[in-house]
Amino acid sequence: MENSVLIKLENLVKEYPIGNTKIKALDDVDLTFVKGEFTGVVGPSGSGKTTMLNIIGSLDSPTTGSASVLGKKVEKLSHKQSAALRNKHLGFIFQTYNLLPVYTVFENVEFPLLLLGISAQERRNMVMRTLEWVHLADRAKSKPNQLSGGQSQRVAIARAIVKKPEIVLADEPTANLDAENSHNILKIMENLNRELGTTFLFSTHDEKVIQYLRRKITLMDGKVFKDEIINHKG
């Protein structure tokens, strides 16, 4: 159970056409992720981190090869099916937060639950509990433009985890944050990983993030350059 495979990438290739040529953003990637991982994908800019997370998140499809997520082959899903996969099982955290500007904090976090058709009472409970985890229960009625960057990213985390998805994908979640907020965010995610068993997959080139990772995958020019398990002393 503890070692059940959630994500399996096989011979994954992603090419983007650029004019008449194409560039390989991912070049024959084979990786497996199991339940409960707290894993970072690192590597220089342009090495393919975002591309990999997007394919796992079924936001994009591979050119060749296969990405199976929770037993479903992403490249074979219809639009409806991939929307359902994202809605039920995946949470996203973006570098730019991507909160819905006209909604309050509460409504932003509530949104995925509305799509899932959860009752009003249950939605309220779930949203408020989640906002407590990210220490923002008192800002439920605020609008995103009234929040700092760190607070915005905490709302985004709450929105990603409120439905308790199996996997959370976070693309450079701390890139726009200062050191204190970055640590804060990482600690929250670490906590959620431990308490809920949610699998976290980041992309990052932030040293502050790397120290929290338990597995570090290094990409170089679209290829897996290194894949290490990190043993923390503490």
Place this chain on the structure above:
Amino acid sequence: MVIPKLAFRNIWGAGLRTWLNVVALSFSFVAIIFLQGLYNGMNNQMEKATADAQYGGGQYWQSSYDPYDPLTLNEAHGVIPDDLLKLVDDKKAVPILIRQATIYPNGRFQNVLLKGIPPEQVVLSVPSLFLKTDEETIPALIGNRMAKSTGLKEGDYITVRWRDTNGTFDANEVKIVKVMKTNVPEIDNAQLWIPLDKMRIMTEMPNEATMIVLEKDSQFNKSIANWEYKDLDFLMRDLKALFLTKSIGGSIFYLVLLFLAMLAIFDTQILSIFRRKKEMGTLMALGMTRSKLIQLFTLEGAIHAVLAAVVAALYGIPLLTWVATNGYGLPEATDSYGFALGNRIFPSYTAGLVVGTTLLVLIVTTIVSFLPTRKIAKLKPTDALRGKLT
């Protein structure tokens, strides 16, 4: 039920941006309805003015009379039959005698219609009372356009040549006693109005007339030998046909208007949707399906249009009602499509116009919300998330 809820949440949450959109959209409603109403009002006024000045409540034509054939005009006169004479005596009808004649303004030669009308008549809006003089000279009344084209002024004398009942030419001087301001070309262009009794003497046609104009709303329509009854619908037919061709010009005008309104709608709707491309990408990432996304944004567009209709009603109804009662002043020179207009136009809004415009703006807004949304929803989520306007 989640889509309507989200649509209202988005609209409400957008606050000022919603209201700016809605107010801009509402201008389209009010502008289209106002201008189209103005145009209708113009037509109605033309019809009414024409009926008042020319057609009354129907006419009896002497059987030879054919307004489209000037050659028959010389035969088109006859003694007024008793039934009609009684109406004339009761001031419920007015006889008009029409002959061809020639005038020589500034040495030029011009064919005109000589029209005899009793000065005291009250059936038509022609200001015939100016023809009631004690002078020996024959007084004549012309319209402002006739005055302009011939250069005649009040007080001018002009020679008129005509044929009497035997076809013999005769000539005399007439004095222009009044230049009347009129909007109706049919009582103005190339016409010289003189007192009926004087004209009967000039032409040796005692008790005769070419047509009898009934008073407005007259119910009289008895058939009378040698005289043909023409009801108002028949008389107005040409004018209505003219309005129809004019309304082709009018519909181009309407299309231009609609185009401008569309620009406003395009600007508010399409741009605001493209600006929300990244938001749509986010919604896709959160698991919203394409069709739900399209439903949501299209519904938002439609709600915008409905709100705009409500806002337009709030200020449009009082505004347009005020203009309809007080009239809309047009510059003197406006003489579009060859019609002279009254100085004040009273717009007339029909239910069809209001309902039609409302539906049209609603549909257009909905479509211009639907199309760009569909375009974005077809993108891969990653492309939508990038958010650049393309």
